[in-house]
Amino acid sequence: MANRVVVTGLGVVSPNGVGLPDFRNAIMNGISGIKHDPQLQQLLFSCQISGRPEISAELISKYFTELELKNLDSSGIVYGVLAGMDAWKDAGLQPADRDTPDWDSGTIFGTGTSGIDKFRDAIYKVDQLQIRKIGSTVVAQTMNSGISAFLAGKLGLGNQVTTNSSACSTGTESIIMAYERIKHGDAVRMLAGSTSDSGPYIWAGFDAMKVCTYKHNEEPEKGSRPMSASASGFVPGSGAAALVLESLDAALQRGAKIYAEVLGGHINSGGQRGTGTMTAANNEAVQRCIQKAIEKADLKTREIDVINAHLTATSKDPVEIQNWVTALGRQGKDFPYINSLKGMTGHCISAAGSIECVAAVLELNEDFIFPNINTEDLHPDILRLIDQSSIPSICLHKRFNILAKASFGFGDVNTCIILKKYQHG
Numbered sequence: 331m332a333n334r335v336v337v338t339g340l341g342v343v344s345p346n347g348v349g350l351p352d353f354r355n356a357i358m359n360g361i362s363g364i365k366h367d368p369q370l371q372q373l374l375f376s377c378q379i380s381g382r383p384e385i386s387a388e389l390i391s392k393y394f395t396e397l398e399l400k401n402l403d404s405s406g407i408v409y410g411v412l413a414g415m416d417a418w419k420d421a422g423l424q425p426a427d428r429d430t431p432d433w434d435s436g437t438i439f440g441t442g443t444s445g446i447d448k449f450r451d452a453i454y455k456v457d458q459l460q461i462r463k464i465g466s467t468v469v470a471q472t473m474n475s476g477i478s479a480f481l482a483g484k485l486g487l488g489n490q491v492t493t494n495s496s497a498c499s500t501g502t503e504s505i506i507m508a509y510e511r512i513k514h515g516d517a518v519r520m521l522a523g524s525t526s527d528s529g530p531y532i533w534a535g536f537d538a539m540k541v542c543t544y545k546h547n548e549e550p551e552k553g554s555r556p557m558s559a560s561a562s563g564f565v566p567g568s569g570a571a572a573l574v575l576e577s578l579d580a581a582l583q584r585g586a587k588i589y590a591e592v593l594g595g596h597i598n599s600g601g602q603r604g605t606g607t608m609t610a611a612n613n614e615a616v617q618r619c620i621q622k623a624i625e626k627a628d629l630k631t632r633e634i635d636v637i638n639a640h641l642t643a644t645s646k647d648p649v650e651i652q653n654w655v656t657a658l659g660r661q662g663k664d665f666p667y668i669n670s671l672k673g674m675t676g677h678c679i680s681a682a683g684s685i686e687c688v689a690a691v692l693e694l695n696e697d698f699i700f701p702n703i704n705t706e707d708l709h710p711d712i713l714r715l716i717d718q719s720s721i722p723s724i725c726l727h728k729r730f731n732i733l734a735k736a737s738f739g740f741g742d743v744n745t746c747i748i749l750k751k752y753q754h755g
Contacts, residue, residue: 332513332514333512333513333514333515333577333578333579334577334578334579334591335509335512335513335575335576335577335578335591335592336575336576336577336578336581336588336589336590336591336592336752337573337574337575337576337588337589337590337591337592337691337749338421338422338519338574338575338576338581338586338587338588338589339417339418339419339420339421339422339423339572339573339574339589340416340417340420340571340572340573340574340589340688340691340692341412341413341414341415341416341417341418341419341420341523341571341572341573341688342413342416342569342570342571342572342685342688343383343385343409343412343413343569343570343571344356344363344381344383344569344571344675344678344685345363345364345380345381345382345383345567345568345569345674345675345676345678346361346362346363346381346674346675347361347363348383348384348385348389348412349416350416350420350692353688353689353692354692354696356674357671357674357689357692357700358698358700358725359725360673360674360700360701360703360724360725361674362550362551362554362673362674362675362703363381363382363383363567363674363675363676364379364380364381364550364551364553364554364565364567364674364675364676365379365380365381365382365550366378366379366547366550367379367380367382369529369530370530370533370537371547373530373534375530375533375534375537375542376537376540376542376544377533377537377542377543377544377547377553377563377565377566378544378547379543379546379547379550379553379565379676380528380533380565380566380567380568380676381554381565381566381567381568381569381675381676381678382528382567382568383409383528383568383569385408385409385412389412390408390412393408393411393412393415394408394411404476404527405527405528405529405568406441406443406477406525406526406527406528406568406570407476407477407480407525409525409526409568409569409570409681410439410441410477410480410481410523410524410525410570410572411477411480411481411484412570413523413525413569413570413571413572413684414437414439414481414485414521414523414570414572415481415484415485416572417521417523417572417573417574418485418521418572418574420574421519421574421576421586421587422584422586422587423435423519423574425484425485425486426485426486426487426488427486428486430486430488431486431487431488432485432486432487432488432489433488433489434488434489434517434518434519434580435485435487435488435489435517435518435519435520435521436482436487436488436489436490436491436492436511436517436520436521437478437481437482437485437487437490437491437492437508437520437521437522438478438490438492438493438494438504438507438508438511438520438521438522439477439478439481439492439493439504439521439522439523439524439525439572440493440494440495440496440500440501440503440504440523440524440525440680440684441474441477441493441495441500441524441525441526441527441680442495442497442500442526442527442532442679442680443474443527443532443680474493474495475492475493476493477493477525478491478492478493479491481521485521487521489511489516489517489518489520490511490516490517490520494507494524495680496739496741496743496745497679497680497739497740497741497743498640498677498679498680498682498683498737498738498739498740499597499683499737499738499739499743499744499745500524500680500681500683500684500737500739501523501524501571501680501681501682501683501684501685501686501687501737502595502683502684502686502687502735502736502737502745502746502747503597503683503737503743503745504522504523504524504683504684505522505523505573505575505592505595505683505684505687505747506595506596506597506745506747507522507597508520508521508522508575509522509575509592509594509595509747512575512576512577518576518577518580519574519575519576519577519580520574520575520576521572521573521574521575522572522573522574522575522684523570523571523572523573523684524570524571524680524681524683524684525569525570525680525681526567526568526569526570526678526679526680526681526682527568528568529568532566532568532679533566536564536566537566539609540563541563541564541609541644542563542564542565542566543555543561543562543563543564543565543643544562544563545562546562546565550565552704553565553676554643554672554673554674554675554676554677554704555643555673555704555705556639556641556642556643556647556670556672556673556702556704556705557641557643557647557651557670557702557705557708557709557712557721558643558704558705558706558707558708558709559707559708559709559710560707561643561644561645561647561709562643563643563644564642564643564644564672564676564677565643565672565676565677566676566677566679567672567675567676567677567678567679567681567682568678568679568681569675569678569681569685570681570684570685571681571684571685571687571688572684572688573684573687573688573691575592578591588752588754589691589692589694589695589752590691590694590695590749590750590751590752591749591750591751591752592747592748592749592750593626593627593628593629593732593748593749593750594623594626594627594628594747594748595623595626595627595745595746595747595748596619596620596622596623596626596745596746597619597743597744597745598615598618598619598622598743598744599612599615599741599742599743599744600612600613600614600615600616600742600744601615601742602741602742606742607742608740608741608742609740610646610742611646611649611650611653611738611742611744612742613649613652613653613656615742615744616650616653616657616736616738616744617653617656617657618657619736619744619745619746620653620654620657620658620734620736620746621657622746623734623736623746623747623748624734624746624748626748627748627750629732629748631657631658631659631660632658632660633731633732634658634666634732634733634734635666635667635730635731635732635733636666636667636668636669636690636693636699636730636732636733636734637654637666637667637668637669637733637734637735637736638669638670638671638686638687638689638690638693638733638734638735638736639654639668639669639670639736640670640682640736640737640738641668641670641672642670642672642677643670643672643673643677647709647712648709648711648712648715650738651668651711651712651715651716652715654668655715655716661715661716662715662716662717663717663719663720665715665716665717665720666720666734667699667720667721667722667726667730668716668720668721669699669700669701669702669721669722670702671685671686671689671700673702673703673704673705674703682737683735683737683745686735686737687735687747687749690733690735690749691749693733694730694733694749694750694751695751695752697727697728697729697730698725698726698727698728699722699725699726699728699730700725701722701723701724701725701726702721702722702723703723705721705723706723708721729751730751731750731751732748732749732750732751733748733749733750734746734747734748734749735747735748735749
């Protein structure tokens with residue numbers, strides 16, 4: 331018999347809030363974390379605004395030893411360790427003792443790249459024939475699995491320890507993969523999440539592709555505009571988030587706080603066929619992904635109350651809405667509530683899905699639907715598909731039962747997870 335899986339811990343490092351209290355306040359009140367970025371301006375980027383988490387050296391020192399901090403130069407690892415450790419603590423869990431791993435617990439923690447600044451520094455030292463000056467920590471910081479390895483070491487995880495990477499689907503994918511492992515009895519609990527480095531070496535390619543906005547450099551908070559007619563591209567962002575997933579039996583046995591239940595999810599690809607390319611989704615694949623996730627959750631499409639969407643503030647937003655309409659067979663006033671966190675955070679790339687999943691779990695657990703910001707001029711193609719009342723511009727304090735969260739990424743990859751309000755008893 332398959333295990334039921336619940337969420338028992340949350341951690342987040344977001345452009346608009348580091349730690350659950352600040353993040354919760356920001357999403358409920360529509361507070362943006364997007365600011366002018368002097369580094370991008372200096373480097374002559376077209377887009378000179380970004381979403382970067384603000385973390386003090388004092389806070390970082392609480393999570394790393396002095397030795398670790400001595401040569402640490404990976405924002406992605408810093409973000410991920412903070413989010414992962416916070417989630418573990420929030421779940422009421424402790425690191426394993428020094429002699430024996432926690433065989434029942436593991437992590438699937440995704441990333442797009444790791445330690446890009448450290449890697450750049452290493453390249454320069456090699457070119458200058460200074461190999462001995464690279465340092466002994468460069469491998470751990472630049473291998474993609476560095477983040478899961480750091481977390482596993484700090485927590486003593488003895489189950490599966492791995493890092494996934496599927497572009498902007500990474501975060502949501504990691505949670506689905508962790509859910510499946512617990513569901514099938516291969517682990518009791520898993521730390522699932524994702525992280526993304528900050529900075530120009532991550533974001534330059536997107537700026538070169540002209541998919542980032544350049545029209546709001548003087549008004550950063552208005553730059554990220556999902557579903558807006560004046561949307562002109564996404565705002566680059568970064569951060570990390572983590573969720574502790576656990577079998578319901580284990581959570582109940584230890585009296586854990588339960589935020590939500592995971593009912594199921596689906597991962598697929600459009601194979602870059604049909605409308606699918608390296609940078610655009612195969613619409614049929616997106617629709618199938620949503621439908622399969624709902625089917626695996628043993629639900630009907632009419633039972634979806636809220637959609638936490640991928641919506642990136644590009645020209646593809648109306649296409650995503652059309653895919654939801656087609657997949658659910660619902661439109662106009664029959665369409666569920668829908669929101670996009672990216673108006674407040676920008677697009678956090680490989681961290682986007684996990685940060686947005688933390689927001690989704692908070693919505694479910696605390697009976698609110700966070701507002702969409704910068705949507706005063708909704709795209710007319712969207713309004714031809716769904717009613718404006720489905721796109722809240724203020725926080726709605728409303729109890730609901732089922733939320734669908736989807737993420738889509740470069741390479742024509744898709745993920746959709748279904749979350750349910752946990753009912754005690």
